[in-house]
Amino acid sequence: MYTMFTFGREHEKACAVQHVKGERNIFLVGNLTDAVHDLLDQQISSIELRKVLQEAFEAGGSGVWEQAANWLRRVGKEYPGLLSLWLELSQHRSANVRFRASCCLPDMPPDTAKQVYEMLLSDPSKKVREMAIGKMH
Numbered sequence: 456m457y458t459m460f461t462f463g464r465e466h467e468k469a470c471a472v473q474h475v476k477g478e479r480n481i482f483l484v485g486n487l488t489d490a491v492h493d494l495l496d497q498q499i500s501s502i503e504l505r506k507v508l509q510e511a512f513e514a515g516g517s518g519v520w521e522q523a524a525n526w527l528r529r530v531g532k533e534y535p536g537l538l539s540l541w542l543e544l545s546q547h548r549s550a551n552v553r554f555r556a557s558c559c560l561p562d563m564p565p566d567t568a569k570q571v572y573e574m575l576l577s578d579p580s581k582k583v584r585e586m587a588i589g590k591m592h
Contacts, residue, residue: 464492475518483519487511491526494534501534508537512544513552524559531564538567545571550580557586 461467471484490507493499508530511523531538541563544556557575560568568591575587 461492461495464488467492471518471522474522475516477516479514480516480519483511483515484522487519487523487526491530494530501530501537504530504534505537505540509540509544512540512555513547513549520555524555524562528559528562538564541567541571542574545574550578550583553578553580553583554586557583557590560587560590 462470468485468488471488472481475481475484487507490499490504494501494504508523508527512520512527515523527537527540541556541559544552547553547556553575556571557578560572560575563571572587572591575583578584578587
């Protein structure tokens with residue numbers, strides 16, 4: 456079994472907030488970091504973490520959604536059930552969220568990336584389709 460390494464809750468939070476601006480984004484990235492560590496400490500379930508990951512990816516500004524994607528990539532190795540969140544994000548009603556998902560294709564496990572890529576190829580947004588193609592070729 457894969458055991459995810461972190462530098463510790465407080466160090467991860469201190470580093471994470473350096474890459475975001477605004478109180479809302481600072482809150483989201485702190486909440487995200489806490490939730491990941493809470494999962495690792497077995498204080499919350501992967502279902503609870505999934506909600507936090509989704510909120511950070513959908514609502515977070517620059518720096519936040521990227522960190523959510525990074526945590527999802529890392530935690531997904533140990534909790535593969537979380538990887539279905541990529542499919543959900545790639546079908547989101549917001550083209551912005553779907554675009555973010557397309558940006559993350561190279562970081563997804565190959566099977567997940569293939570499913571998401573196939574969905575994004577027929578996305579209504581040209582920007583999303585082009586990013587998906589660019590990331591997979």
